[in-house]
Amino acid sequence: MTSTTPAAITWRRRRAAAATVWRQFLRDRGGVIGLAVLVLIIGLALLAPVLTDAAGLDPTQATGGRLQPPSGTYLLGTDELGRSVLLQLWWGARISLLVGVLATLVSVGIGTLFGVATAHFGGWVAAVLTRATDFFLVLPSLVLAIALSTVLDRGIFAIVLAIGVTSWPTTARLVRAQTLSVESRPYIERAWALGAGHLHVIGRHVLPAVLPLVFANTTLTVASSIIAESTLSFLGLGDPSAASWGTMLNSAMLSGAVTFGAWWYLLPPGLAIAVIVLAFMVCGRALESVLNPRLRER
């Protein structure tokens, strides 16, 4: 409790900081609503196997007719194979979220690595890494992602990699700027003077200071990853046997749901994407403004 080891002090300080952040976050009404929506959707997605029967996704066991409008049995109607749109939407959340989160992990991972390394090491290492970051920043990411996802084996991991590999440069830039400002602070100089190594400085001082902002950035990246996933799937690069919301929209278009006027097939996946992306966005912005004092007034 009253342990005074340096580690314990650090921990206590960080816990206190986290509590402050949380309190300030709670003051942002939009952020709280966003968080509530996220918790709800993620919870429902996780509980899908418990609450619903995945057998309904199997076209061979579909019981409905083709593109039936909403009814008591099928609250959101059926798709072109007679499956419940609601059930697909529910399970699609799992794929969309999974891809969004995994792609973000890849993207933020690469971005943080590049960003910290660029700012920390300086010299020719920084020159090369900056060049690389700038290079990836100018590549037409959608074109690159399309190319990558055709090269890789089909499936959600191809999409994850394609998005992750193309979206990291913005994180890298952000992390680099933040690292530079952290490293110019006196306590880092003190650490250097006390003979700290690169690992120590980065692991103990830079990363803890940078990570909160990275976390805020992460929620924003999840938002854009989910949109990117839906775009790639819509362009026909998704895996129809593990349908995300984007894949659903692709099937809707391929099967002619627009002409049919099957709004129950066309609207829900798009709205779901918009809602979850918006939820991630407002959460991320709220976090960002809490964590980044420069933005607090906004």
Next chain:
Amino acid sequence: MRMRRIGVCLAVAACAALGTPAVTGVGAPQAHAADSKVLRVAVTTAVASLNPFLAYHQADTEIGRMMYEFLTAYDQTDQHPVPGLAESWQVGTDKLTWTFKIRQGMKWSDDKPITAKDVAFTYNLMLTNAVARTANGNFVSNFDTVTAPDDTTLVVRTKQPQATMLALDVPIVPEHVWASKVDKLVNYTNLDFPVVGSGPFTLVDYKPDQYVKLKANPNFWRGKATVDEVDFYHYDNTDAAAQALIKGDVDLVSKLTAAQFDTLKGKDGITTNKAVGRRFNDLIINPGAQTNTRQPIGDGNPALRDVKLRQAIAQAIDAKTLVDKSYGGYAEPGSSYIPPVFSKWSTNQQRTFDLAAANRTLDEAGYRKGPDGKRLDKEGKPLTLRLIGDSGQPTDNPNGQYLKSWLGQLGIPVDVQLVSGDKLGDVTTAGNYDLSFSTWGVNPDPDAVLTLQTCAALPDAEGKSGTTETFTCDEQYDQLYKAQLSELDEGKRVQEVKQAQQRLAELATSVTFAYPDQLEAYRSDRFSSFAVQPNPGGVITGQNGYWGYYKAVPAAAGTSSGVTPTGLVIGIVVAVVVVAGVVLLVVSRRRKSTADERE
């Protein structure tokens, strides 16, 4: 305040100025549309090249067919060979010399005469110039010499007897235009409008991925077409095309999905056409992929080399269910390799769906069931198969799930994987599959699809340039194939083609399960009827010929073309909104600045 009033006046004046000429302009195209009959067709596949020597894609060759007449054509009713540029033909007793009589008095669209010399020029160009062979080279690969002793006689000598001499799908080009293009054929786009041709229509304008414009050719030997112009509009997806039909932006749409077709069925002023397809969808089973040097390639499950296992799989496919569920009923259950629409060649052999029989076949062939009910292969290892499909084909996913469930009932677990069409091509070319979905379009002459199953179609030693569909390589089949190709007696050839198909069914490397219907729709308030091929029950678009466009019958007077005016009105509204917005912005700025100065 005064500035604001002036602004409003300005905006009104701008509207008036923009509106007046546009409204008066509306009358013009409408009047124009009444006396010239334009057929507007939506295409959803890309038009790539209109150089007939380089054009591969279906849309390209379909438009090429409208621009250039062939030596012979396919009948509209039953697709048997009928006269084209040649009015008659005969084959010598050596079975190698073909003499075609070219019709007299035909003219190119630039009024120069069409003679046998033009035909000889085209074929000889293909024999001597590799670029000219790009698209249609396989039709002349057996040609020895081609000569035109006079303007109405064409003599072709083949190296081997060839049964497909009346199915030469080669556009004949005018020598007086193309003689100067021979050197730079590969770079020649053939877009010098109007493009000189011999077909029912003449190409007059083309914007890639936007539209293709063809005008009726008054010199066409069958007579001028019933419509004056055919315009092809490019759409990136069929849904947009179907919408355009409803809006009246186009008159004819093809390649519709079941849902689109059902929607259009009920609409006023639209008539739908459900046509028998000439494409088969099949399951291909890897019988042990190899190159033409008989080197095994790929990682196909070796158990599938056993014909008994392949036959059991074939027995476990319920074509009826697939057609009803995956295709929404818009397909024919598949049986024979050649679709029943070509009734002359098709064996029409039915395959019975019988899971119990399939199970018995497996039991008898020695595939025991393990303790978990799963089959073991002959080495006692669990038997599992990969099934790979095309994620761009909406039917591949449900078809895969059905197959998985049926084969599961035989005790064979199946892992269904969907990949992009190109990836699928790579995987199957390399033989890296166990089961896969495939599809192929069939021509009136069955030779092209029959070659796909010959040993000669196997890839070369580097695994490239193969055209094989299934890696089938069977001596008995190859003999039947060769026999039919050189059989000039049609009755005997039909027997051989049917025997070849029966052999293929025994080999069970390709299991045909569906012939998807071609779903089309047209504006019946603008066109009362189209010529379908075959007749009845056939297609309007994508024919083996030009009949659909050539014989389109425009509806009687009173055509509703209220489309262009609406379009223009909307355009005006948009323009006015933009202009008004700009004006208002300027005005508000001016007003504020005056207000500022006042303070």
Next chain:
Amino acid sequence: MTNALSPEVVEPTRGAGRGTLRYVATKVGGALVSLVLVVVLGFFLFRVLPGDPVKTITRDAPVDPARLAELRAQLGLDDPLPVQFLRYLGGLLRGDLGQSYNYRQPVLDLILDRVGPTLLLVGTATVIAAALGLWLGVRGGWRRGSRFDRASTGIALLLWSAPTFWLGMVLLTVTGTLFPSQGIIDPATPPGLLPQALDLLHHLALPCLTLVAVIYAQYLLVMRSSLLEEMNADYLTTARAKGLRDDLVRRRHAVPNALLPTVTLIFLNLGMVVSGAVTVETVFSWPGLGQLTFKAINSRDLPLLQGTFIVLAGAVLVMNLVADLLYRVIDPRVRAA
């Protein structure tokens, strides 16, 4: 993939005491290095795509193996990769992007044909989005927390969150028969400037609206937040103390300074929006660069893919460079740093 909603995108240049000349040289040099990398990547990236181009070209037609081999030789696909690469580099130096496998036309001609429609679509959309975003951003930022501010920010974020293609599809469905669903101009339109222009506007309306709806949020947010930043600045207090009216303070003092990051953002985004136009162009069958690229990928048209890749990446490169240079020119603070 546009992750540019945070104002961090424009990074002030670090390092004091560098001369303007040196700054420009570094930036231009860096861009050139990137361009070389783009050229190299453009070649090798697409070579590893699955799918044999020869097979894809002949997809619809029955051909025999001999024809496939001939076609492969004709397209130069049999040569070793280094030879192909050198040929590609040589062509590039002569301004020749090669010949499209599919269209059988010079790649450069095809691209030049498509630049116009894309620029028209993206340019119009950017101008409208920037104007709308700036205007709403200024109004919202000035009265932060007002009902107007909350509503406009909320709507902008919601639209930004919706997938572009879906918004396009919904617009297309909702507007029914009012707008055409394909292309840029109807060949049946009578010649003459006015009908042609009107037809063009008619075709442009929906794709442009879709693009505007998705991108204007960025301008709104950046304008809003940079205005907020300026509002705390001392000079505004001074201006107010002088007795200047509120909206005059806003327009004469706050907005011009807050505009800086937004202007650079416009250039930074322009390049991104071009490649982002892929989906809009696909939904509306708009014959632009995005659609061309997508088709090239689907048909394994390697020369065309290389060409569009270089042009798209080059556009972003140039726009980034312009943004960097412009930022230095218009913001004295950076110049002094």
